[in-house]
Amino acid sequence: MALVVQKYGGTSVGSVERIKNVARRVAKTYDEGNDVVVIVSAMAGETNRLVALTQEVCEFPSEREYDVVVSTGEQVTIGLLSMCLQSMGYKAKSYLGPQIPVMTDNAFSKARIKSIDDKKVREDLKNGNIIVVAGFQGTDLDGNITTLGRGGSDTSAVAVAAALKADVCEIYTDVDGVYTTDPRIVENASKIERVSYDEMLEMASLGAKILQIRSVEFAKKYGVVIHVRSSFNDNPGTLVMKEDSEMETVLVSGVTYNKDEAKISVLRVPDKPGIASKLFAPLTDANITVDMIIQNVSNEGYTDMTFTVLKSDFKKALKIVEELAGEIGAEKVQGDENIAKVSIVGVGMRSHSGIASKMFTTLAEEGVNIEMISTSEIKVSCVIDSKYTELAVRVLHDAFELGSDPEAE
Ligand code: ADP
Ligand code: ASP
Numbered sequence: 001m002a003l004v005v006q007k008y009g010g011t012s013v014g015s016v017e018r019i020k021n022v023a024r025r026v027a028k029t030y031d032e033g034n035d036v037v038v039i040v041s042a043m044a045g046e047t048n049r050l051v052a053l054t055q056e057v058c059e060f061p062s063e064r065e066y067d068v069v070v071s072t073g074e075q076v077t078i079g080l081l082s083m084c085l086q087s088m089g090y091k092a093k094s095y096l097g098p099q100i101p102v103m104t105d106n107a108f109s110k111a112r113i114k115s116i117d118d119k120k121v122r123e124d125l126k127n128g129n130i131i132v133v134a135g136f137q138g139t140d141l142d143g144n145i146t147t148l149g150r151g152g153s154d155t156s157a158v159a160v161a162a163a164l165k166a167d168v169c170e171i172y173t174d175v176d177g178v179y180t181t182d183p184r185i186v187e188n189a190s191k192i193e194r195v196s197y198d199e200m201l202e203m204a205s206l207g208a209k210i211l212q213i214r215s216v217e218f219a220k221k222y223g224v225v226i227h228v229r230s231s232f233n234d235n236p237g238t239l240v241m242k243e244d245s246e247m248e249t250v251l252v253s254g255v256t257y258n259k260d261e262a263k264i265s266v267l268r269v270p271d272k273p274g275i276a277s278k279l280f281a282p283l284t285d286a287n288i289t290v291d292m293i294i295q296n297v298s299n300e301g302y303t304d305m306t307f308t309v310l311k312s313d314f315k316k317a318l319k320i321v322e323e324l325a326g327e328i329g330a331e332k333v334q335g336d337e338n339i340a341k342v343s344i345v346g347v348g349m350r351s352h353s354g355i356a357s358k359m360f361t362t363l364a365e366e367g368v369n370i371e372m373i374s375t376s377e378i379k380v381s382c383v384i385d386s387k388y389t390e391l392a393v394r395v396l397h398d399a400f401e402l403g404s405d406p407e408a409e
């Protein structure tokens with residue numbers, strides 16, 4: 001008998017029929033003699049709808065109330081799945097994050113899990129229940145409802161698996177594993193059988209939204225092996241695990257894209273010590289994460305700075321920077337939401353040169369202009385106009401020969 005944690009994403013619980021399908025899968029795992037804890041997301045599209053509602057009410061909603069609203073989608077699916085299991089004759093019990101409780105910090109809309117109390121869950125499991133937990137949410141020390149950032153149910157699942165020392169942590173979604181790129185964009189993308197935490201971390205942080213980055217951080221920290229699978233078939237999926245010597249060391253293992261960022265440029269700022277700190281400290285204080293930063297070469301004592309933030313933070317960040325412009329002596333502040341970041345990722349890049357230039361040439365041949373570049377030892381990222389995203393992903397996937405059947409191209 002094993003303790004199995006299963007997480008089902010939005011598409012997998014997107015309709016009553018699909019919730020019934022999930023219930024059958026959960027029941028089968030239980031019937032095989034396992035203890036089962038299920039984490040569910042809201043129905044597909046529901047969280048987007050809730051976010052839109054908050055924005056209809058006001059441009060800068062209170063962060064506390066935002067989480068009160070956007071966390072509600074999961075309350076519906078845990079209840080429906082539990083009822084469904086009960087109607088099939090199983091004992092099932094649903095829990096909201098704060099009822100467990102899943103304790104987090106108080107960074108509303110991007111809270112981090114601090115601890116999970118396993119007492120009630122263990123007790124219920126002992127009594128033969130299937131436990132259904134709402135993903136994406138928790139509570140801070142003051143009892144406020146918090147959410148974990150978009151895609152956060154993955155993190156809920158891995159954290160629950162770690163807290164319960166589960167034997168298996170399965171993330172069920174609408175594709176049957178982690179691919180060399182988004183299989184919805186590149187048809188012949190190849191499924192990766194096993195991927196190391198570090199590579200998956202990089203892919204997730206660069207936009208492969210198959211797993212939320214924090215779920216991979218958690219898995220790496222607590223040694224949880226994640227099995228990414230489809231809720232629509234029984235194919236073996238992808239194992240996300242510790243790097244081992246048998247893992248294939250290919251040069252580039254994946255191509256990712258991220259359309260969730262926006263760019264802010266601060267033009268003609270006096271180039272003197274302290275400017276960067278004056279600019280970025282208020283953003284940090286407002287809990288806004290800055291990703292890529294570029295500072296131009298100084299010209300006549302002035303420079304330009306460009307950086308990217310999450311689109312969800314864009315309006316807030318732009319307002320802060322516009323307010324600061326006078327203080328730091330900048331001439332102009334510009335924002336651009338029509339950008340995308342395309343990246344190539346691979347631990348094999350550590351020991352090879354020429355990968356970045358191949359990427360630049362490939363994009364240049366398609367007439368795609370590169371607006372920003374950032375590199376690390378295992379990735380190269382380029383910011384481009386978002387309208388070229390799909391094209392860029394396809395040509396890079398081809399150029400690095402990642403397709404499953406190159407002859408078919
Ligand atoms: P869920 O609602 O189940 O959490 P998500 O939409 O968050 O599902 O994540 C699954 C989606 O991730 C897939 O439908 C796919 O389009 C996308 N995706 C992006 N990059 C990859 C990749 N490298 N491998 C597999 N899927 C990917
Ligand atoms: N429902 C949340 C979202 O759409 C959490 C998740 O699906 O993981 O972001």
Ligand code: MG
Pocket residue numbers: 009151154209210211212
């Ligand atoms: Mg997801």
